Amino acid sequence: MKIGEFAKRSGVTVKTLLHYDKIGLLKPSEKTEVGYRIYCEDDFLRLQQITTLKFIGLSLSDISHILNESGENLESMVKIQKRALEEKKKHIDSVIEIFNNAENTAKQNGFLDVNNLVNIIKITNMQKSIKEQYKSDKNLNLRTNLHSYNTNKVDWDKWCFEKMNLFKGSKILELGCGVGKLWVKNKGFIDKNSEIILSDFSPNMLKSAKNNLKNIDFKFQYKKINAENIPYDDEIFDVVIAGHMLYFVADIDKALSEIKRVLKPNGIFYVTTNSCNSMIELNELAERFDSNLDINNNGLSTRFDLENGEEILKKYFNSIKVEMLEGKIIVDKAEPVVSYKASTIQGNSILVGKKREEFTRYLDEYIKENKNIEITTKTGMFKASK
Structure with a gap:
């Protein structure tokens, strides 16, 4: 086949074939005395290889290299490119999610300005960080370890349970149950006639909760739930519980609206969080170590803390009380x-x-x-009713 016929059959342009010839990627089987390029079936098969490798994202130089190497090297390059494409897909999915969130916000508000779009991007990125944070209970255990040095030896989970009015026969939903510590610590006080649904957005957290509660004589129900869309x-x-998790929710107002919706008219919402002044000395140390690192604060917990939580809850609940533990x-x-x-x-x-070594030496x-x-530690619980 001459180059024109070969180009037509293979679905590429003559210009592309001339470029491949120039860089040595695909040379014709022969050239006539007058300079015509002649291609055969073997050339067609090589072009298919080039097209396939190009489709998965390899550069022409990479393709040229691996087509002349062993199959093992080709396999390695394909694996690398596959990982790169998977990361690219995650990025594309993230961008699509941002546009979906932006579109929903525009529909609700009737408009979308730059600040709204920036907030949506931040929230979308935040959700990915949170999911990564709670793939396992490792980070929770590390934070619990520091709290074991607290001079106030009141057990947090037992304190919370005592503050809750969990009457017999209650139907209870816990959002963000984590590893199930609230129920492990208070297993002797669980009412056998109650119905308790433990939920979390992380499948691994639910798995840990199931494992921690497997020897307790009570039939807990487990369900993966996004607090912004409660499937009930x-x-x-009668009761909804959210322990130190509401500030992780992308749309707190939407979550509170959902919680209010699923609560009975006399139902109670128990939600725990930190004070903005909790860990203040540690934040000051981090500030003095390096103010540019952005570790000199309580992170996302400032979205819903003991100082601003009541105002946020007031939009959805008529009665709000707060208990503190310092x-x-x-x-x-x-x-x-x-x-x-x-x-x-x-x-x-x-x-x-x-950087970790430097921070350790500094401390x-x-x-x-x-x-x-x-x-200083300062945390507490809001008791909100409809």
Whole structure:
């Protein structure tokens, strides 16, 4: 076949074939005395290989290299490219999600300005960080470890349970149940006639909860739930519980609207969170260490904390009461403090390698000079009813 016929049959342009010839990627089987390029079936098969590898994203130089190497090298290159394409797909899915969120916001508000779009992008990115954070219970355990140094030895989960009015025969939904600690710590007080549904957005958290509760003589129900879209009918729950999770929800107002919807007229919503002043000394230490790292704050918890939570809840609930629990962590070694900060969403990707070592040395010096690190804890529970 001459080049024109070959181009027509193969579905590529003559210009493309001339370029492939020039760079040595696909040379014709022969050239006539007058300069005509002649292609055969073998050339067609090689062009198919080139087209396939180009389709999966390989560059022409990579294609030229691997077509002359062993099959093992080709396999390796394809695996690498597959991973790259998977990452690209995740990025595209993320962008589509952003546009979907933007479209929904525009429909609800009648318009979409730049600030709204920026917020939607932040929230979408935040959701990915949260999902990564709670793939397992590792980060939760690291944060719990630091709290074991608290001078206030009141058990948090037992304190919460005591503050809840969980009457007999209640239908209870816990959002963001985590590893099920609330029920593990209070297993002796679970009413056998109640119906308890434990939910989380993370399948791995639900798996951990199931494992931790498997020896308790009670039939818990488990369900993966997004708090913004609770898959139950109106007014069926006596109690909804959300422990230190509401500030992770992308649309807090939507979640509260859903929680109000599924609660019975006399139902109660128990929601726990931190004070903006909790861990203030640790945040100040992080600020002095390096103010540019953005680990000198309580992260996402400021979206719903003890200071602003009541105003947010007032839009949905008529009666709101709050209970506080304060304490002080006193620790004389750096590692539990470093691990705590490194386990947070903002610290997870920052306090690694050399930067983690530097932060550890900084805290070691502080402890050497001050004998220990004292960190204020202040957390609490809102009790909201319709």
